[in-house]
Amino acid sequence: MTRLALVTVILFPLVVPGFSKASELLPADRPLAEVVDHYVSQKLRDAKVEPAAAADDATIIRRLTLDLAGRIPTAAEAQSYVASTDPEKKAGLVERLIDSDAYARHQANEFDAFLMADMNASLRDYLLTAFQEGRGWDQIFREVVIADQLSEAKAAAEFVKRRAKDADKLANDVSVMFFGVNVSCAKCHDHPLVAEWTQDHFYGMKSFFSRTFENGDFIGERDYGVVKFKTTDGDEKTAKPMLLSGAIVDEPESAEPTAEEKKKEKELLEKLKKDKQPPPPPKYSRRAQLAEAGLQAADREYFSRAIVNRLWYRLFGHGLVMPIDQMHPENEPSHPQLLQWLARDLQNHDYDLTRLVRGLVLSDAYARTSRWAGDARPRPDLFAVAAVRPLTPHQYATSLRLAVRSPARFSGDVSGDEVTSRIASVENGARSLANQFDQPGENFQVSVTEALMLSNNEKVTNELLRDAGDSLVGDLKTLDEPQRAVETAAWNVLTRELTEDERRLLTDFFVGQGDDRLTASRQLVWSLLTSSELRFNY
Amino acid sequence: MSQELFDRFSSPGVSRRGLLGGMLGGAVAATANLTGLDVLQQPALADTLKRNDRRVILLWLAGGASQLETWDPKPGRPTGGPFRAIQTNVPGVQISELMPKMSQRLQHTAIIRSLNTKIGDHGGGARLMHLGRRDESNLRLPDLGAMLARELSDPRSLAPDYVTYYTATEGRGNAVGQAGFLGSRFAPMFLTTEAQPENLSRLTAITATEDQRRAEMRSLLSQRFAAERQTGAVGSHDEAYARVRNLMAGEKLFDISDEPQAIRDLYGPTLFGKQALVARRLIEAGTPFVKISRAWWDSHGQNFETHLELVTELDNVMAALLDDLKARGLLESTLVVTLSEFGRTPNINASLGRDHFAKAWSTSLTGCGIQGGSVYGKTDPDGHTVADGEIGAAELFATIFEALGIDPQKEYHVGSRPVPLTDIGTLPVTEVLA
Numbered sequence: 001m002t003r004l005a006l007v008t009v010i011l012f013p014l015v016v017p018g019f020s021k022a023s024e025l026l027p028a029d030r031p032l033a034e035v036v037d038h039y040v041s042q043k044l045r046d047a048k049v050e051p052a053a054a055a056d057d058a059t060i061i062r063r064l065t066l067d068l069a070g071r072i073p074t075a076a077e078a079q080s081y082v083a084s085t086d087p088e089k090k091a092g093l094v095e096r097l098i099d100s101d102a103y104a105r106h107q108a109n110e111f112d113a114f115l116m117a118d119m120n121a122s123l124r125d126y127l128l129t130a131f132q133e134g135r136g137w138d139q140i141f142r143e144v145v146i147a148d149q150l151s152e153a154k155a156a157a158e159f160v161k162r163r164a165k166d167a168d169k170l171a172n173d174v175s176v177m178f179f180g181v182n183v184s185c186a187k188c189h190d191h192p193l194v195a196e197w198t199q200d201h202f203y204g205m206k207s208f209f210s211r212t213f214e215n216g217d218f219i220g221e222r223d224y225g226v227v228k229f230k231t232t233d234g235d236e237k238t239a240k241p242m243l244l245s246g247a248i249v250d251e252p253e254s255a256e257p258t259a260e261e262k263k264k265e266k267e268l269l270e271k272l273k274k275d276k277q278p279p280p281p282p283k284y285s286r287r288a289q290l291a292e293a294g295l296q297a298a299d300r301e302y303f304s305r306a307i308v309n310r311l312w313y314r315l316f317g318h319g320l321v322m323p324i325d326q327m328h329p330e331n332e333p334s335h336p337q338l339l340q341w342l343a344r345d346l347q348n349h350d351y352d353l354t355r356l357v358r359g360l361v362l363s364d365a366y367a368r369t370s371r372w373a374g375d376a377r378p379r380p381d382l383f384a385v386a387a388v389r390p391l392t393p394h395q396y397a398t399s400l401r402l403a404v405r406s407p408a409r410f411s412g413d414v415s416g417d418e419v420t421s422r423i424a425s426v427e428n429g430a431r432s433l434a435n436q437f438d439q440p441g442e443n444f445q446v447s448v449t450e451a452l453m454l455s456n457n458e459k460v461t462n463e464l465l466r467d468a469g470d471s472l473v474g475d476l477k478t479l480d481e482p483q484r485a486v487e488t489a490a491w492n493v494l495t496r497e498l499t500e501d502e503r504r505l506l507t508d509f510f511v512g513q514g515d516d517r518l519t520a521s522r523q524l525v526w527s528l529l530t531s532s533e534l535r536f537n538y
Numbered sequence: 539m540s541q542e543l544f545d546r547f548s549s550p551g552v553s554r555r556g557l558l559g560g561m562l563g564g565a566v567a568a569t570a571n572l573t574g575l576d577v578l579q580q581p582a583l584a585d586t587l588k589r590n591d592r593r594v595i596l597l598w599l600a601g602g603a604s605q606l607e608t609w610d611p612k613p614g615r616p617t618g619g620p621f622r623a624i625q626t627n628v629p630g631v632q633i634s635e636l637m638p639k640m641s642q643r644l645q646h647t648a649i650i651r652s653l654n655t656k657i658g659d660h661g662g663g664a665r666l667m668h669l670g671r672r673d674e675s676n677l678r679l680p681d682l683g684a685m686l687a688r689e690l691s692d693p694r695s696l697a698p699d700y701v702t703y704y705t706a707t708e709g710r711g712n713a714v715g716q717a718g719f720l721g722s723r724f725a726p727m728f729l730t731t732e733a734q735p736e737n738l739s740r741l742t743a744i745t746a747t748e749d750q751r752r753a754e755m756r757s758l759l760s761q762r763f764a765a766e767r768q769t770g771a772v773g774s775h776d777e778a779y780a781r782v783r784n785l786m787a788g789e790k791l792f793d794i795s796d797e798p799q800a801i802r803d804l805y806g807p808t809l810f811g812k813q814a815l816v817a818r819r820l821i822e823a824g825t826p827f828v829k830i831s832r833a834w835w836d837s838h839g840q841n842f843e844t845h846l847e848l849v850t851e852l853d854n855v856m857a858a859l860l861d862d863l864k865a866r867g868l869l870e871s872t873l874v875v876t877l878s879e880f881g882r883t884p885n886i887n888a889s890l891g892r893d894h895f896a897k898a899w900s901t902s903l904t905g906c907g908i909q910g911g912s913v914y915g916k917t918d919p920d921g922h923t924v925a926d927g928e929i930g931a932a933e934l935f936a937t938i939f940e941a942l943g944i945d946p947q948k949e950y951h952v953g954s955r956p957v958p959l960t961d962i963g964t965l966p967v968t969e970v971l972a
Binding site for chain 1: 674677678698721722723725727736737738739740741742744748751752753755756758759760762763764766767768769770771772774775776777778779781782785786953
């Protein structure tokens, strides 16, 4: 059954912030990275801020490998990239990373953490398939919201199912995650900051989910039911299914069933629950209407901008609109035309997130150093200097585990396929450690619990500082020259060459530990592992 | 106004270090030329100093303690049960005979007998009584401990900011303890039956000197990294490890074998008593919030045997704690709260039990900022409903904040959204405040 959504745009004008005419934007066929730099540079010139220099090669390969493959590079990868004289080496690296299996795994991890935060459930298997097949963000949105339990994408239903008991949460999570707008303020009163947003919008979004229910291991959706709410004036009002733009979805009349019909429905549901079968799909699904209407007209702008802003935030550490769940008309983007251009580009290219990611990481704005030697760091929304971003739990755990393996495991003497599979196994082995770390959000702070664990937990430190043939500590204690031990450890953990200063400092430290090379190696590796440098993507 | 500046303005949690360093944002910068000494003479700021010494110990009675067998007895009524009421040292105030020691120490305690908190399931009730408001699906709320850690902690302290003991019955999964949007910095240190917190002791494989040296190298490397990368998140990493050094130095705080035998005897041999003693050591060392727990009060059957045992222990431990705090001069600056997820039904069921009851139950507040000997609110003669002075969790929280000198309407900002400590318009119960 496909029924076109009938969307009526009532009185509201197009309430999309900072909207320029298409003709005022750079042409659609310009390379994405170039467009990013055009608009970012323009604003820097206007603000009279000179951006920071480009980051060095070791920083670039670390940043790209963390962002595209979810881990630090191996010492061998970093060394070979730094040594390469190929002028196209960055583009080549980006393509290699995007083509690797780790790319889809990393995307799945990141989006799972985002879509299922605090839900005690995972969408990872579904997301992994989706990213492996290169599905567009529009398709992922449809599969998640429609949550068809009889389709191949049934694993996506977990998103709705876990929230089915709480239509408020479902409505707000969908608004935040897919449309970049937190409408929960409009639940009890009209939005205090956004004149256009009223309780009608909150309850309008809620209406798309209010007919959804849990039935055993499945979710179902009824053909009837309305959302009523009390206005701030105390009047009772029946909500109409309304999108964030104010568009209302016209729908066929639905009659409340008779008591007899309700009884029959209940019996059927009980039986299906027992038989472990999903409830029959509704004749008219409001969730399916949202999946359709949400990708049209002004709502499509919200939808596209939200994901552009989110990926920008992930890669640049600061959104084009901040806070990222407040993409409302009163909250101007820092670079309105850039956001609009990127959203249009996404729409024109089947909502292909990889195209967007590739373009962003190939920009000069992405490739700046994170060091700022001047007085005050410039405002983050100028993107004049790279942000210092906390690693996500998966990035950090995988990087810690990778950093403590013997570099010989991944050296040029081992076949490429073997290295890939060894890295995948390190990544897999890091899952339980990843669960010990907090997912970073805005204003993230490292917890004392984390520092206590990495300092004093016997199990964790035994694993990281293991003395074995395939471990870094095992390698280091056999090296005769202290300076080589220090350099080997630094390449493995920090994945860069040490400065003269650092080399002296660390060598003195290593030698100062006395003759027990095993203890000295452990002390050295622990200091590097727990230093702030490994904790962040800089 | 930038967000950072905004946070500064809206944060009265000025640390002593900040004050004495003479470097202050907002309010003080506006009154120029203040030397450190002048700052101390400003009444508002002197208050801040004093407030930083304020502490809270929460006695959490997990499962739901009966108000009828504790603070609101109904002797001689059909709902009263077998225990009598006894006269306390405050004229006109009676409590259950199961609390003889507390009955003679009521001059520092306020009783509130008119809680109507509406939520009657363990999970929901416990969350409400920890958060002071209902969960919101779109906001990770901080609990009482996290808010007080944020308001009262001193960054230089060797003591942790927020310690919580949960009981084996609740389990780690059901015990509430969350910093929510305040961030990990104020997350609780969770403890259960073990006296020592997790990961606090130095690794057995290394010496104290080795531990110290690697920490110094770690810190040196981190500072070099941070030198041209000054951001909040980067700073928090080194701070967290610096905190580890402090906490490890304060490891002995959790070890009550240091205490004289007479003091240990005072608190008694039970786990709850030992936790109370650790709590006293912690708040003495500067921890702003400690929660200790006793389970399992959920007496659907045999209510009176259960309460005979548990209330007697509560009476012993609470009296010991108050005596000890008072002897050390800490009672004036320490607020001791007894709280459950709800009370118990006045009606006695067929198994001689009492069931969950959130409609009319009691709590007690003792010490800091409290009008000792006061009783607020009243239930009807059989205890079925609140007859006078009904309040909910929000008003109780507002009262706790007010008693500690914290404005209950102070706002945090989550993105652009202001979130007050207690819901807008909530009034504290001034009748129990000193």
